[in-house]
Amino acid sequence: MVGCRGVVASLAVMLCVFVVSGAAWADLTGSSVSGTLKLNASSANCFDPSVVSSNPDCTIGGAAYIPAGAGNSSGPTITVPDYFAFASAPHAFQANFSSNLLDVYYICSSETCPMPDWVMTFVDSAFLGATFTEIGPAPFSTAFATDPTAALIGNTITISLDGQQVETGIYGIEYSIETPTTGVPEPSSLLLLGAGLIPAGGVLRRRLRLRA
Numbered sequence: 001m002v003g004c005r006g007v008v009a010s011l012a013v014m015l016c017v018f019v020v021s022g023a024a025w026a027d028l029t030g031s032s033v034s035g036t037l038k039l040n041a042s043s044a045n046c047f048d049p050s051v052v053s054s055n056p057d058c059t060i061g062g063a064a065y066i067p068a069g070a071g072n073s074s075g076p077t078i079t080v081p082d083y084f085a086f087a088s089a090p091h092a093f094q095a096n097f098s099s100n101l102l103d104v105y106y107i108c109s110s111e112t113c114p115m116p117d118w119v120m121t122f123v124d125s126a127f128l129g130a131t132f133t134e135i136g137p138a139p140f141s142t143a144f145a146t147d148p149t150a151a152l153i154g155n156t157i158t159i160s161l162d163g164q165q166v167e168t169g170i171y172g173i174e175y176s177i178e179t180p181t182t183g184v185p186e187p188s189s190l191l192l193l194g195a196g197l198i199p200a201g202g203v204l205r206r207r208l209r210l211r212a
Contacts, residue, residue: 026179027099028080031126035076035084037093039116040163046086046093047120048076060116062089070094095120096138100179103138104148104159105172112167119160127155131178138172148173 037046042057049066051058058064064087066073071082078084083096090110096103102122106115132152137143148161150173157177 026126028097028124028126028177028179029099031080031124033078033080033097033122033124035072035078035095035123036119036121037084037086038119041117045076047072047084049073050075052086058086058088060088061091064088067092091115093118093120095122097122100177101135102157102175102177103172104175105138105141105170106144106161106166107170108166108168110168112165115161115163115166117161117163119158121159122157123155125155126179127152127157127177129180131176131180132157133176133178135174135176138174141170141172144171144173150175152177 035047038044039046039057039060042055044055044057045051046055046058046064047066049072052064052066067085067087070085071078072084076084078097080097081099083094085094086092090108090113092105092107092109094103094105094107096105104120106118108115130152132150134147134150144161145164145166146161148159150157150159157175
């Protein structure tokens with residue numbers, strides 16, 4: 001005869017399995033990301049169209065602007081999937097967010113470019129508890145000569161790289177962002193839990209009848 005302690009222990013194990021089985025990996029789709037791009041240690045946010053149009057620190061070549069179609073064309077926040085962009089010819093920067101990827105690009109459209117020091121930061125509550133991992137060169141790009149420094153702390157991703165002379169091309173790096181969440185349990189998990197509870201209930205009823 002299985003005692004009450006054994007039944008409780010069995011239930012505890014089943015409940016733990018049930019809770020763990022409810023854990024899932026979500027994606028960033030639909031979340032709002034705020035972004036900044038700072039050049040040459042300036043405090044100006046060159047992903048913000050209201051700053052780009054008025055702050056000379058964003059003019060590192062020709063006229064500085066936010067390219068048409070970029071998610072930050074009306075402000076420094078995007079809704080995933082979308083992208084941030086900034087240009088001051090021959091320089092351009094872009095950061096593409098998809099469901100669980102971040103691709104960061106620097107584009108040189110001249111024979112050579114003195115790429116400036118740059119720092120990008122991205123803030124989103126969905127980043128909390130996420131796993132942030134470098135994958136390698138971003139699609140359709142060449143790897144940077146030196147990988148940017150990148151970290152996820154709390155709800156903020158920070159990526160930076162010192163300036164360097166580069167030739168014409170698209171340079172990029174890709175990161176994965178895996179965001180954990182507690183999901184709704186699968187129907188099979190509910191059935192498994194129910195299947196465990198029914199025999200346990202029978203054991204308890206028999207135990208009570210024997211005591212009566």
